[in-house]
Amino acid sequence: MAAPWPAATGAAAVPDGTLGTMDYDLSPEHALLRDTIRDFMETEVAPVVEEHERQHRFPSEVVQRLGEMGWLGIPFAEADGGSGMDTLAYAIAIEEIGRVWGSLGLIVAAHTSLGSSPLVVAGTPEQKERYLRPMASGAVLGAFGLTEANAGSDAGGTRTTARFEDGRDGGVWVIDGSKRFITNAGHAGTYIVTARTGTTERDEAEISAFIVPAETPGFSIGRIEDKLGLHASATGELLFDAVRVPAADMLGERGSGFRTFLKILDGGRISIGALALGLAQAALDASIPYAKTREQFGRPIGSFQGVAFMIADMATEIAAARQLVYRAAWLKDQGREYGLAAAEAKLFASEVSSRATNNGIQIHGGYGYVTDYPVERFMRDAKLTEIGEGTSQVQRLVIARKILDLRVV
Secondary structure, eight states: OOOOOOSSSSOOBBBTSOOOHHHHHOOOHHHHHHHHHHHHHHIIIIIHHHHHHTTTTHHHHHEEHHHHHHHSTTTTTGGSOOOOOOOOHHHHHHHHHHHHHHHHHHHHHHHIIIIIHHHHHHHHHHHHHIIIHHTTTTOOEEEEEOOOOBBBSSSOOOOEEEEEEEOOOEEEEEEEEEEEEETTTTTEEEEEEEEEEEEEOOOOOOOEEEEEEOOTTEEEEEEEESSSSTTTSSSEEEEEEEEEEEEGEEEETTTTTHHHHHHHHHHHHHHHHHHHHHHHHHHHHHHHHHHHHOEETTTEGGGSSHHHHHHHHHHHHHEEEOOOOOHHHHHHHHHHHHHHHHHHHHHHHEEEEEEEEHHHHHHHHGGGTTTTTTTTHHHHHHGGGGGTSOHHHHHHHHHHHHHHHHOOO
């Protein structure tokens, strides 16, 4: 795909003196991926969504199918067990999955952006071979343990600790504490978690990262949250009771965990923006035919300005959100700075998703408020996108600081 946004102001001249062009079309490869995932989601997955959501049942069988098709490792190199595609392909996949099933989109996003990507960024060759390859190939699901009961947006407030014990084979780190609101809790085979390993020279918490296999003694799953939406995804508590992790399973250098996860969150915002985009599109897809066929006062409700304008606003904002999300993904693929673009995309797409899904219910009227129609589920699911990967308020702080170049940390 050519640049989905001008690289700079003004038009660059090409060698023959003519003006360069901008191509907003997806490449044939990206279009094929989109169509393939859309067909699979609509024909094979859509029929089981409502049953899983009502029963709050994790879709293990569907996740396994996605892994077999290579969709749990889309942006990772083939050498690491992935599909060898790019971030834009990954964003398209999350959008299409989320368009049919928000819970499944979140499961895949958390596995890919949060559970697996830290190993890409900071893993040693041995760690990539042992942990990343099974995750990228879809054999093992991943999860990311950062948030705690008293450390959400303030990730530096981590209270989980890791102390080093010297010994054979390089020693071990002993982890004690807990994590909360962790997506894929209880279903992941590998967890990447943060813990305090000391205090810095600035008298701040030294945060390091560790790889914790699910079967590690002392590690367990606590409460599973009963949530507003995304009922088929598991969000729960991780408990660490003297969990002994080999020194070789520290991810990155000691004290580098916080910096690593800031990088990971930049990429994760693209996936949450894509999920929000899919949910918004789902609301629009449901509202258009309803507005054309539902009649009041002898004519379709879509012929009334109040409804027609809601449809117009939904379509326009979704188109704008898509450009922001795709642009952030494209910048990442180009190896360019994308943190600002990712925060902008996540902020705008998530708030568009809430507005679009709310309008979807309004257009459906009383039917939108009952579970016979899926628009109420879209709205409940969309709310998470304004909270996860940094709240909308945190995104505004990130954006403002990057624009104003305020060095806070």
